[in-house]
Amino acid sequence: MAITIKDIAEKVGVSVTTVSRVLNNRGYLSDSLKTRVHQAMEELNYQPNELARSLSRSKSNVIGLIIPDISHPFFAELTKHIEYYAYKKGYKLMLCNSLLDKDKEREYIDLLRASQVDGIIMGSHTMSVNDYMSIKLPLITIDRKISSTIPCISSDNYRGGEMATQLLFQKKCKKIAYLSGNLRLNMLAKQRYDAFVDLVTLEKVEHVIKQTNLNGFNYKEYEELVAELFSEHPDIDGVFASSDMLALQVIRECRRRGKKVPGQVKVVGYDGILISEMDELTTIRQPIKEMGKLSVQYLADLIEGQNPPLDTILPVQLVERSTT
Amino acid sequence: MAITIKDIAEKVGVSVTTVSRVLNNRGYLSDSLKTRVHQAMEELNYQPNELARSLSRSKSNVIGLIIPDISHPFFAELTKHIEYYAYKKGYKLMLCNSLLDKDKEREYIDLLRASQVDGIIMGSHTMSVNDYMSIKLPLITIDRKISSTIPCISSDNYRGGEMATQLLFQKKCKKIAYLSGNLRLNMLAKQRYDAFVDLVTLEKVEHVIKQTNLNGFNYKEYEELVAELFSEHPDIDGVFASSDMLALQVIRECRRRGKKVPGQVKVVGYDGILISEMDELTTIRQPIKEMGKLSVQYLADLIEGQNPPLDTILPVQLVERSTT
Missing domain, CATH: 3.40.50.2300 (Response regulator)
Structure with a gap:
């Protein structure tokens, strides 16, 4: 039976997540922990999945967020949650304010690709579907369904x-x-x-x-x-x-x-x-918080070669206060 | 007399800024433009300043912004302007929301350093002066004077x-x-x-x-x-x-x-x-707009080895509306 990272984790006495962090070189890792994990890998003759390795090799641990306007409170709150969950997962966040300018949006995607971001969360939608399809990077959209292959998160x-x-x-x-x-x-x-x-x-x-x-x-x-x-x-x-x-x-x-x-x-x-x-x-x-959390989680899944749900429609809630 | 980039610019027939962008490999540059600038440099035997060259070699064209909370409208508006001017100058913006947590703030600085950002704009201030002094990266603070050597931008x-x-x-x-x-x-x-x-x-x-x-x-x-x-x-x-x-x-x-x-x-x-x-x-x-603009401009100056003003105190304005 093939050795998995679960076996490594058991041998070292740490969690699977910690082993995964060592493999992906993500977050804060002591030298002694890294040595112990690598020793266990050698002893158990662990063969990491080639795709996962190639992904991990090229990881920048940066994700790009493209939104229309950070000064609009909805996007400011969404960004706050995205930043929080990205940080928890060891990703840094590159903020791109498109100001709903199609050229700036497209230029930003080129810039993000050149900076080798691991993936993009798109909350700004002025480009054509073809422009989106040509991105060729892990991509999650918020509030716009682009195609049947790009995961989208929205509320109902x-x-x-x-x-x-x-x-x-x-x-x-x-x-x-x-x-x-x-x-x-x-x-x-x-x-x-x-x-x-x-x-x-x-x-x-x-x-x-x-x-x-x-x-x-x-x-x-x-x-x-x-x-x-x-x-x-x-x-x-x-x-x-x-x-x-x-x-x-x-x-x-x-x-x-x-x-x-x-x-x-x-x-x-x-x-x-x-x-x-x-x-x-x-x-x-x-x-808003859940939308931010899931967009980070599903993008991380995509980056790691997994398949998150393609359509996620979260429930909304009527909050009656004093204006009705 | 030493050849300057002004001479190169004149020879190529472009602006000094454009030549500087080629030297720093910043922004969008056509191959033909780059070739023409480099040819002119050779013909005029231009010797770029060593410090400037070493700076330009290591440039990531990313700046880090550390603020307390992007969902607070003041910081959302400030960030919008910072992003706008950073983009104009060819910099991408890495957003760090410290949530006024001292450990997160310090960890973010380590992360930004590891990501080789070119400089940091600090708008979140929970760390000690010593922590700041140890950053050793071009640094601009907003609304907090840390030391006589770190440029600070504030209003009156x-x-x-x-x-x-x-x-x-x-x-x-x-x-x-x-x-x-x-x-x-x-x-x-x-x-x-x-x-x-x-x-x-x-x-x-x-x-x-x-x-x-x-x-x-x-x-x-x-x-x-x-x-x-x-x-x-x-x-x-x-x-x-x-x-x-x-x-x-x-x-x-x-x-x-x-x-x-x-x-x-x-x-x-x-x-x-x-x-x-x-x-x-x-x-x-x-x-707010001017504060964002100057923080980017002065950080870019620092990155390029220039000395921006150490204290910038911008005027405020009383706006009387209907609550007084």
């Missing part, structure tokens, strides 16, 4: 859209607005919009749809979008905003116009960022 | 503290609270507190000082701190919060207690993060 956007819309129905809203960033971006977040449209159509509820023109995040743009909504439709009594930052802008605009929230206008956000709690916003909470 | 914290306190005086506040994170951390931000204490003592204004016990950022902790303040001192009519996030918590608590802002309580924040604008918060705005 359609269900989140349903929950938000249904809550506004329950609260007897008669004219509901859906607010979002650019819907043309082919992201899974668009499913929130799909769920909204399906439900208001089915229930024949009057509705308005507003989106920003920009690809990026711009608070001034949000402000104008929301002001425009209430000028054109002063009778809106429910708003489903596709991000908490947009929802906070709605609440601010209501305050400015003397409209009571939730008395006259009910507002539901999306994301569940920390600030939504501070501002007692009703929202659909994405499992 | 004392002046900011004065401006906030004086505004509350002008608004006729009779009992003013100063709220902050842990004052024991030896950061320049403590000067905001010093300015506050100097002025309330001079003007004999009644005051209260409250700080969180934790080193980290925790919104729940902020919430409790603010609730405690108003329970113990219901007659507070002015608050100077040392961050916008804390100030927003004060406004929320006032809303909950039915206290009008600015009618009954005036609130000044600090930082000037994007959300302060959304929430129409009066604040002291730090030049």
Whole structure:
């Protein structure tokens, strides 16, 4: 029977993880530990898997993270969790802020490849599917399904859209607005919009749809979008905003116009960022921490030659607070 | 007279910066450009400075950024600008979130050194001065002066503290609270507190000082701190919060207690993060973009063997909005 690292671990009296760390030269390892592990390997005549060895030889222990904008709280929180779990697994994190610029995104991928990162987590999605397919590095995407071969992590956007819309129905809203960033971006977040449209159509509820023109995040743009909504439709009594930052802008605009929230206008956000709690916003909470954790774990699996799930859709949660 | 890169640039018909990029192998360079520069160097018998050459040989074009918590909006915005300018200068950014854990901070410095980063920007400050002095890599600190030899970038914290306190005086506040994170951390931000204490003592204004016990950022902790303040001192009519996030918590608590802002309580924040604008918060705005830009520029100078200024104190600005 072939000798495995479990046998080595038993002989040395350490965990399998520790032996694996020695083999991959990852994390902090004392010289004495390394010597003991290598001696045990020799004594047991351990033959490491060639693929694993070639992978370990070329490992930089760096992963690249490409996101649209670190100053947006959703991405800041996601990055915090990704950094935390990457560090725990012995990876360093290279941060790439694409600012939703297609050229910068592509240039960053070239740069990351040249720096021999072990893999990439993509949370920014302006490139074409072909561009993605040509990356040829372990790759995990967040919130965008590129192809049947690239693992994707997301939360249940359609269900989140349903929950938000249904809550506004329950609260007897008669004219509901859906607010979002650019819907043309082919992201899974668009499913929130799909769920909204399906439900208001089915229930024949009057509705308005507003989106920003920009690809990026711009608070001034949000402000104008929301002001425009209430000028054109002063009778809106429910708003489903596709991000908490947009929802906070709605609440601010209501305050400015003397409209009571939730008395006259009910507002539901999306994301569940920390600030939504501070501002007692009703929202659909994405499992941001879990998304960060799994994206690191599955990327590490890919790097080590394993096959993580191709589709991971995490549940979302309705958090009712004081704005509905 | 010695041949300089200016001569090479003139001969090739490109800028000095371009020649410097070729010498340092930085950024995107076409093969034809590289050939032309190297030919000109040979023809003019250019002898690059040995120090510069040895520096350029070992360059990884990666800089490390160590901050306490990327999910705090101030650091998220600062990081966005640092990433932007680093990218422009051909550097990639390795993000290290210390979570204000001294061991993680020190371990990260070892990791960064092992990864042969070209330099480090430190925005997290839990280590001792000796730990810093032993880094032996180009180093820029933000908001903490470590020694007379390590360049530091900050904004004028004392002046900011004065401006906030004086505004509350002008608004006729009779009992003013100063709220902050842990004052024991030896950061320049403590000067905001010093300015506050100097002025309330001079003007004999009644005051209260409250700080969180934790080193980290925790919104729940902020919430409790603010609730405690108003329970113990219901007659507070002015608050100077040392961050916008804390100030927003004060406004929320006032809303909950039915206290009008600015009618009954005036609130000044600090930082000037994007959300302060959304929430129409009066604040002291730090030049976050400029701080990010200069930290990258001065680190690049250090890496290239130049001597950037040791002390850079940028001006702050009072932004009066609707909470005072």
